[in-house]
Amino acid sequence: MIPKQEVVAMLLAGGQGSRLGVLTQKLAKPAVPFGGKYRIIDFPLSNCVNSGIEAVGILTQYQPLILNEYIGNGQPWDLDGMHAGVNCLSPYQAVSGADWYSGTANAIYQNIDYIDRYNPDYVLILSGDHIYKMDYNKMLQFHKQHDADCTIAAIDVPKSEASRFGILNTNPDGSIYEFDEKPEHPKSTNASMGIYIFKWQKLRKYLIEDAKDPNSSNDFGKNVLPAMLDAGEKMFAYTFEGYWKDVGTIDSLWEANMDLLNPNVSLDLSNIYSRSPMMHPHYISDDAKIQNSLIADGCNISGDLEFSILFAGVKIGKGATINSSIIMPNAIIEDGAKVEFAIVAENAVIGRNAVVGANPEEVENKDNWGITVIGDNIKIGENVKVPPKSMIDKDMEGEE
Amino acid sequence: MRSNNVLGLIFSNSCQDSLPELTSHRTTASVPIGGKYRMIDFTLSNMTNTNINNVGIIAKSGFMSLMDHVGSGKAWDLSKKHSGITILPPYAGVNFANVIETLYQLRGYILDAKEEYVLLTQSNIIYNYVYNGMFDLHEHNNADITLLYKRMPVPEKLSNPSVLEADENNKVNKFLVKPEIKGECDLYLGTFLIKKDLLLSLVTKALSENELDINRLLQKWVEEYNVYSCRCHDYCAVISSTSEYFRFNMQLMDSKIRDELFNPQRPIFTKVRDDVPCKYGLTSHVTNSLVSQGCVIDGEVENCVLSKGVYVAKGAKVSNCIIMQDTKIGENCNLNYVIIDKDVDIKDNKSLMGTDSYPIYIAKQSVIN
Numbered sequence: 101m102i103p104k105q106e107v108v109a110m111l112l113a114g115g116q117g118s119r120l121g122v123l124t125q126k127l128a129k130p131a132v133p134f135g136g137k138y139r140i141i142d143f144p145l146s147n148c149v150n151s152g153i154e155a156v157g158i159l160t161q162y163q164p165l166i167l168n169e170y171i172g173n174g175q176p177w178d179l180d181g182m183h184a185g186v187n188c189l190s191p192y193q194a195v196s197g198a199d200w201y202s203g204t205a206n207a208i209y210q211n212i213d214y215i216d217r218y219n220p221d222y223v224l225i226l227s228g229d230h231i232y233k234m235d236y237n238k239m240l241q242f243h244k245q246h247d248a249d250c251t252i253a254a255i256d257v258p259k260s261e262a263s264r265f266g267i268l269n270t271n272p273d274g275s276i277y278e279f280d281e282k283p284e285h286p287k288s289t290n291a292s293m294g295i296y297i298f299k300w301q302k303l304r305k306y307l308i309e310d311a312k313d314p315n316s317s318n319d320f321g322k323n324v325l326p327a328m329l330d331a332g333e334k335m336f337a338y339t340f341e342g343y344w345k346d347v348g349t350i351d352s353l354w355e356a357n358m359d360l361l362n363p364n365v366s367l368d369l370s371n372i373y374s375r376s377p378m379m380h381p382h383y384i385s386d387d388a389k390i391q392n393s394l395i396a397d398g399c400n401i402s403g404d405l406e407f408s409i410l411f412a413g414v415k416i417g418k419g420a421t422i423n424s425s426i427i428m429p430n431a432i433i434e435d436g437a438k439v440e441f442a443i444v445a446e447n448a449v450i451g452r453n454a455v456v457g458a459n460p461e462e463v464e465n466k467d468n469w470g471i472t473v474i475g476d477n478i479k480i481g482e483n484v485k486v487p488p489k490s491m492i493d494k495d496m497e498g499e500e
Numbered sequence: 501m502r503s504n505n506v507l508g509l510i511f512s513n514s515c516q517d518s519l520p521e522l523t524s525h526r527t528t529a530s531v532p533i534g535g536k537y538r539m540i541d542f543t544l545s546n547m548t549n550t551n552i553n554n555v556g557i558i559a560k561s562g563f564m565s566l567m568d569h570v571g572s573g574k575a576w577d578l579s580k581k582h583s584g585i586t587i588l589p590p591y592a593g594v595n596f597a598n599v600i601e602t603l604y605q606l607r608g609y610i611l612d613a614k615e616e617y618v619l620l621t622q623s624n625i626i627y628n629y630v631y632n633g634m635f636d637l638h639e640h641n642n643a644d645i646t647l648l649y650k651r652m653p654v655p656e657k658l659s660n661p662s663v664l665e666a667d668e669n670n671k672v673n674k675f676l677v678k679p680e681i682k683g684e685c686d687l688y689l690g691t692f693l694i695k696k697d698l699l700l701s702l703v704t705k706a707l708s709e710n711e712l713d714i715n716r717l718l719q720k721w722v723e724e725y726n727v728y729s730c731r732c733h734d735y736c737a738v739i740s741s742t743s744e745y746f747r748f749n750m751q752l753m754d755s756k757i758r759d760e761l762f763n764p765q766r767p768i769f770t771k772v773r774d775d776v777p778c779k780y781g782l783t784s785h786v787t788n789s790l791v792s793q794g795c796v797i798d799g800e801v802e803n804c805v806l807s808k809g810v811y812v813a814k815g816a817k818v819s820n821c822i823i824m825q826d827t828k829i830g831e832n833c834n835l836n837y838v839i840i841d842k843d844v845d846i847k848d849n850k851s852l853m854g855t856d857s858y859p860i861y862i863a864k865q866s867v868i869n
Binding site: 135136137175176368369370371372373374376378379380381382383384385386388389390391392393394395396397400405409410 | 534535536574752753755758761762764767768769770772774776777778779780781782784785786787788789790791792793805806807
């Protein structure tokens with residue numbers, strides 16, 4: 101028998117993240133590299149460990165290979181305990197048949213047995229596409245103090261952006277009376293962060309009911325939470341203060357990375373754990389010029405760098421200039437190439453004197469400007485110009 | 501010979517007397533080197549890349565930092581069900597005065613190991629080498645002992661340098677200790693392969709004859725046994741003095757040496773610390789340097805090796821220095837040819853100057869104000 105865990109965390113990591121385009125062609129969104137040496141999932145996983153949560157189930161479905169390999173036995177996060185730890189939970193075949201996870205709630209429903217084994221009092225539901233540092237334990241204390249059936253973490257967002265989020269309308273005591281999914285005219289700026297704590301027995305009951313309803317889309321936001329609210333369960337909003345960013349789009353992913361270089365943004369990366377590649381310290385040559393950048397191990401730099409983030413094993417040739425860009429592991433930027441406001445994915449090669457992306461100040465029609473993305477393993481030939489806002493998923497041949 | 505039939509032994513105090521400052525509170529094995537590594541990482545990684553699964557680290561004294569670094573051996577994939585890393589400290593009433601007595605005291609450990617062969621190695625040799633070729637030669641030559649050597653000049657201040665003379669079949673005829681040699685020679689790397697039973701019987705015999713000098717014994721064994729040599733063709737540095745230590749670190753600026761030593765097919769593993777990527781500020785200016793994760797650089801750095809978590813403040817100028825982990829260098833400091841140990845705090849506006857031939861050393865946890 102497995103010893104009891106007070107809390108089990110379930111991390112929803114099955115989404116395709118289609119808005120990240122080529123970046124998520126071969127890997128799930130939570131596995132997208134972030135911040136020079138991390139993957140997005142390192143944030144919720146490290147938060148769990150730092151909050152004392154020892155049992156974490158990761159619900160995987162879309163392109164799970166890299167994610168599964170990355171998580172491995174959970175050792176980098178100290179989640180390789182004897183009785184608890186991290187488990188990747190893919191959809192499976194059972195006597196009654198086999199089903200994909202049809203929605204966020206269904207993914208948890210299909211893993212009721214996994215949670216039951218720990219006999220937890222509470223279940224923490226997390227998503228794998230947010231960058232933030234949070235002590236879940238404080239939220240749990242709040243949940244217990246209010247004897248809530250469900251607590252939803254909320255963050256104050258600017259009024260102009262409120263209609264992009266699920267908005268929580270609350271009474272003065274913090275209890276929720278209305279759940280407004282992407283409202284046109286938001287009544288408040290209290291946005292749901294997609295982080296929920298439930299009393300497990302309560303959630304279990306609602307998940308089973310939800311699964312019986314053929315009209316349900318088996319989603320927490322659309323079905324389970326409204327059903328609980330309608331039934332008059334005690335639901336509270338827990339206000340979180342601090343850095344939090346949904347990195348579901350190219351723009352927000354780029355911005356969140358750039359936030360790491362902004363001294364006015366309060367996101368520090370200490371106590372975020374990750375699986376590190378074994379590479380030597382990075383080398384900066386005589387020809388390099390580096391300002392306001394983050395650089396990981398194994399890089400070899402001879403070019404100019406400003407406002408950029410380099411992952412492990414990146415090579416920057418002589419005379420190359422990199423500005424406001426994110427260069428993912430083992431990518432190569434050859435001599436004289438120019439990369440501006442771009443994301444270059446793993447193992448991509450930017451040929452000599454090629455130009456990728458552009459500085460918005462140098463583009464006349466701002467509608468034509470955007471972050472340029474080069475997919476993984478893509479080769480951009482010599483002297484090729486890749487215009488701003490483009491997303492490249494095929495090799496581009498250079499001039500002979 | 502299958503490499504899982506070889507027990508690896510590493511002497512962690514190799515050449516300790518020649519590195520007095522760096523080893524004043526640690527073993528040679530745990531001296532920080534190459535930015536993020538400790539000396540023993542190279543030999544340990546070589547063993548794991550050779551698929552040697554059972555490794556004993558002989559710890560004579562000052563091995564706290566060694567134990568902290570090695571831990572369970574997980575970082576080198578040497579935390580195994582039936583074997584892995586064992587740290588072998590002296591025990592009640594026993595001291596590890598010399599190689600022969602040490603091996604005699606450890607005979608129980610060596611006998612218990614299921615492996616048939618023993619590979620004895622040192623911790624002050626920095627190389628990326630797999631021992632498989634050596635094992636094959638040993639078998640092919642039907643050797644009793646195979647000695648590893650490197651064709652190189654004798655490094656400065658190496659105590660008792662030993663040089664091999666072998667015939668065209670690599671059979672060693674002469675084992676010369678402290679010979680008068682200028683230029684390159686076949687320098688013995690303190691590393692040899694031998695069958696466990698033979699080793700233990702030689703050790704017992706030597707002890708009974710009160711013959712305790714390993715070099716003297718090797719000279720004798722060369723005459724009495726089938727002793728062969730095996731050449732290491734890969735890059736290899738022997739850290740025999742503080743100035744050799746300095747020279748090796750600076751050699752890492754050479755991309756050829758870096759590529760050879762950090763061959764991605766044979767990675768050099770080390771204990772992982774969850775450092776954030778290195779942060780270069782708006783006022784940073786860094787050239788020709790090797791920089792580890794966790795550093796924050798706002799000043800000027802040239803020809804330096806920076807370990808994890810080093811902070812260089814605005815206006816500071818650091819040249820030709822080796823700086824170990826978590827050291828802080830204050831604003832407008834000026835440092836040239838300095839080896840700075842761990843956790844040193846250099847306050848603002850300080851100047852420290854060594855020279856190329858004599859870099860100065862700042863001890864661990866010093867505060868300079």
